[in-house]
Amino acid sequence: MLQISERGIQMPASPIRKLAPLSDRAKANGVKVYHLNIGQPDLPSPQVALDAIRSIDRKTLEYSPSDGFRFFRENLVNYYSKFDIHLAPDEIIVTAGGSEAVLYAFMACLNPGDEIIVPEPAYANYMAFAVSAGAVIKTIPTSIETGFKLPEIEKFEALINPKTKGILICNPNNPTGYVYTADEMEQIRLLVKRHNLYLFSDEVYREFIYSDAPYISACHLKEIEEHVVLIDSVSKRYSECGIRIGCLITKNRKLHDTVMKFCQARLSPPLVGQIAANASLQENGSYMQRNFDEYRCRRDFLIDRLNKIPGVYSPQPEGAFYTLASLPVDDADAFCAWCLSDFRYKNQTIFMAPASGFYVTPGLGKNEVRIAYVLNREDLNNALIVLEKALEAYNER
Incomplete structure (x- = not known):
């Protein structure tokens, strides 16, 4: 059989x-x-994106570069600067949705049997991506009674062992809607620095924060810049789930070059999706x-x-x-x-x-x-x- x-x-x-x-x-x-x-x-979806798709005049729908069109990445640099995230185009890799970005981050950073710490409840597909990479998720439970705020940092420390390679957060969180506080982000920063871990940060919902608290990206955290892998997607902010455009952001050149090997193996991110996503960056607010x-x-x-x-x-x-x-x-x-x-x-x-x-x-x-x-x-x-x-x-x- x-x-x-x-x-x-x-x-x-x-x-x-x-x-x-x-x-x-x-x-x-x-x-x-x-x-x-x-x-x-x-x-x-933004009208400019729909218009861009309708007005495509290419004779051939060709491959794009494996890390995405440079003009799109250059425009993304301007987008992120509005959130005090300062990047170069070559620090951005365009992916087939945020899902591919998470998967490639795991594949590039984790060996089979390596562990990552994830507050739970968490986006269910993280578990699927970890299985694909042969990695093991260790969870830190949060509770509905406390509004899903992070537990004491000692809970994280108790899970760290030689197999621990990273921490994964989603901020704002799916499925809870929780937004991490400045103090929580600082505690995570110190933990990442102290134990030399990766920090995978899924930030696809950054435009939807309803409190007056400032948005704190993992890219804002000092002294761990090369530890941070930021995951993003246009699916939610532009109602463009179907065009499958996301990105992986890292200032770690060795990690960037490793992720690119996986990108080259799958050839290129979606051409039409990049055209629509790039046009969406023109929306005026x-x-x-x-x-x-x-x-x-x-x-x-x-x-x-x-x-x-x-x-x-x-x-x-x-x-x-x-x-x-x-x-x-x-x-x-x-x-x-x-x-x-x-x-x-x-x-x-x-x-x-x-x-x-x-x-x-x-x-x-x-x-x-x-x-x-x-x-x-x-x-x-x-x-x-x-x-x-x-x-x-x-x-x-």
Whole structure:
């Protein structure tokens, strides 16, 4: 009998997409499904990006350089300077989405068996990328009761051993919406410097920070510049998930050249995606401000309504467009599946992501769900009505 690889067996299924067959079946039967499960923005992409795609006049859709078009990287330098991140074009590598950037960072920095420390809950695909690289994720649990703030630095120290090679953070965080404080970032900086670690920092949601606290990038941290690997993507800020454009940023030349080997092996990042992403950099600020204001209003509406549902609790996220909510159920995986397969309210149901898939530690997040507020407020309101009705019906069974 043919065998599947151990790597394939260990690869986790996506908690965001694994219930999709149930959703597809419901929709095929004419049921309205409110998608709260996936961070697919519903806001329009920048018009300049759409126009750039429509006006492509190339006779051939050619390969681009393996690190992306230089004109795009030069324009990205200007973009990052607005956030006090000062780069040269050759410190930016364009990738096929932020996902490829994370994978190549792991492949270039970690040997099989090496360990990285990740606060949990965390973006589920980090675990998949670690499996692909043969690396091991060691988690630092955070809790909904404290709003998912980082635990004491001693918790990190307790995990560090000769196999520890890095720390991975997502700031603002997916799935919690948490934004790391200046003190937390300083503690991480000291830890990275003291133990000579990489700091992988996923910052794709930097434009969506709703508190008055300043945005602190890993690239702002002094004396660890060559330790930092910044991960970015245009998917969320420009509602351009489908063009698959991200980037990996490093001032470490040896690491840059190593990542380039993987980039050369896959030849080039998407041509049309780079054209659209480059055009998006021309937006004058009003586009981002509209999106920011809309997401903040959605957040306020969602959190207020969620916490009025009996037994439901969600802290207020300070960034991104997700929140984790605890529900009055014993098994959120079963509840989310039941909503799609069995429950209907006025021929409507909801699709949420069970939070257990964002944890590595067994048993954590069993009564939590991740909710993406990527629907307009009318649809959010309808979805929350359906959620409340579903919880009543589920607990009366």
